[in-house]
Each structure stands twice: as structure tokens, then as C-alpha cells.
Amino acid sequence: MLLILKCICFFAKITQFSLIVISTLFFLSIVIRNFWCRYLCPYGALLGLISFFSPTRIKRDTELCINCSLCSKACPSRIKVDKVKTVLSDECTSCLSCVDACPVKDTLQIKDRFFNKTINKKHAAVGVIVVYFLFVLVGIIFGRWNNKISAQEYREYYKIINSLGHPTNNSQINDLNKKAEQLQN
Ligand code: SF4
Numbered sequence: 293m294l295l296i297l298k299c300i301c302f303f304a305k306i307t308q309f310s311l312i313v314i315s316t317l318f319f320l321s322i323v324i325r326n327f328w329c330r331y332l333c334p335y336g337a338l339l340g341l342i343s344f345f346s347p348t349r350i351k352r353d354t355e356l357c358i359n360c361s362l363c364s365k366a367c368p369s370r371i372k373v374d375k376v377k378t379v380l381s382d383e384c385t386s387c388l389s390c391v392d393a394c395p396v397k398d399t400l401q402i403k404d405r406f407f408n409k410t411i412n413k414k415h416a417a418v419g420v421i422v423v424y425f426l427f428v429l430v431g432i433i434f435g436r437w438n439n440k441i442s443a444q445e446y447r448e449y450y451k452i453i454n455s456l457g458h459p460t461n462n463s464q465i466n467d468l469n470k471k472a473e474q475l476q477n
């Protein structure tokens with residue numbers, strides 16, 4: 293919890309250096325589309341790895357394709373969709389912008405990777421929502437969705453937050469957690 297408060301303080305009392313770094317990233321994101329997401333975000337890298345295990349793939353029918361490149365232009369990750377039969381990229385987020393941009397019916401489709409069956413876009417969207425809420429439900433059932441920290445406790449920790457440094461390794465994180473436990477007792 294102290295770590296969460298430290299994160300909140302990072303933005304609430306932002307330093308000049310942090311402001312310069314964030315402004316630079318903001319500027320680079322204007323010049324280079326999705327700069328942070330594509331090149332620096334560790335969460336994006338993790339999602340990219342997970343995407344290799346996705347049961348679906350974007351597939352292009354080369355017989356129907358008229359090579360207009362609209363799909364590649366629409367792709368936020370700049371994937372050359374018009375040059376491949378199957379999109380196999382850790383940068384593909386399955387946003388379906390390429391499918392929406394394609395002017396030729398049924399040329400770009402979502403297919404399941406095992407039986408090569410076409411999946412309706414709406415069904416895919418519903419599937420993602422269902423999976424999301426299943427994760428939430430599992431979290432709630434096993435008591436992992438909400439923490440048990442009261443607003444009063446947050447206020448108490450906030451008073452001492454400046455006396456605590458940012459942890460930079462596991463042992464410092466453990467020390468902070470121990471301090472938090474002592475304050476709770
Ligand atoms: S689904 Fe989105 S990220 Fe993936 S290739 Fe198509 S436009 Fe690009």
C-alpha cells in the first residue's frame with residue numbers, strides 16, 4: 293500500500309526532471325505514432341509475448357486482396373498487413389483497425405488458429421468482454437479484487453509518506469511492507 297501512495301505522490305508532487313521525461317515522451321508520441329506503447333512499455337512487451345498464444349489470428353485472402361494497402365495504413369502498430377497472409381507479430385493488439393479499413397468484403401478476417409474458422413467481429417468482442425469479467429469474478433470469489441485498506445489508513449500513511457524513500461530492490465520493498473505492517477498493529 294505504501295508503494296501505491298508513493299506512486300500517487302510521484303504524480304501529485306512531480307519533480308522537474310520527471311516532467312521533462314514525460315514531456316519528451318509526449319512529444320515523441322506525437323511525432324512517432326504510439327512511441328511509448330511500441331518501443332518502451334514493459335506491459336506492452338508482456339502483452340506482445342502473450343499474443344503469441346492467442347487462439348485467433350488476422351488472415352488475409354490473397355485471392356481477393358486488391359493490394360490497396362489501406363489495412364497497413366490503418367494499423368496503429370505499422371504492421372505490413374498487406375504483405376503477409378497471416379499477421380504474426382508481437383505488436384498486433386487485435387484492434388481490428390485493419391479489418392475495418394479493408395474495402396473488399398471477407399479479405400481480412402479473424403480466424404481461429406486451430407481450425408481456420410472465421411470468427412465474427414462482434415462475437416470476438418463479446419468473447420473478450422466475457423473473458424475479462426471472468427477474471428474479475430475469479431478475483432472477487434478468491435478475495436483478490438478489493439484490498440482491505442480503509443480510507444482512514446490511507447490518510448494515516450499519507451502523513452508519513454515523505455519520510456519514506458522509493459524502494460529500488462526487493463529487500464527495500466520488503467522493509468517498506470514490514471513498516472506498513474508495524475503501523476497497522
Ligand atoms: S489487428 Fe490492429 S494491430 Fe493487428 S494488424 Fe490489424 S490493425 Fe494492426
Ligand code: SF4
Binds near residue numbers: 360363364396
Ligand atoms: S485493405 Fe484489404 S484489399 Fe487492401 S491491401 Fe489490405 S487486405 Fe488487401
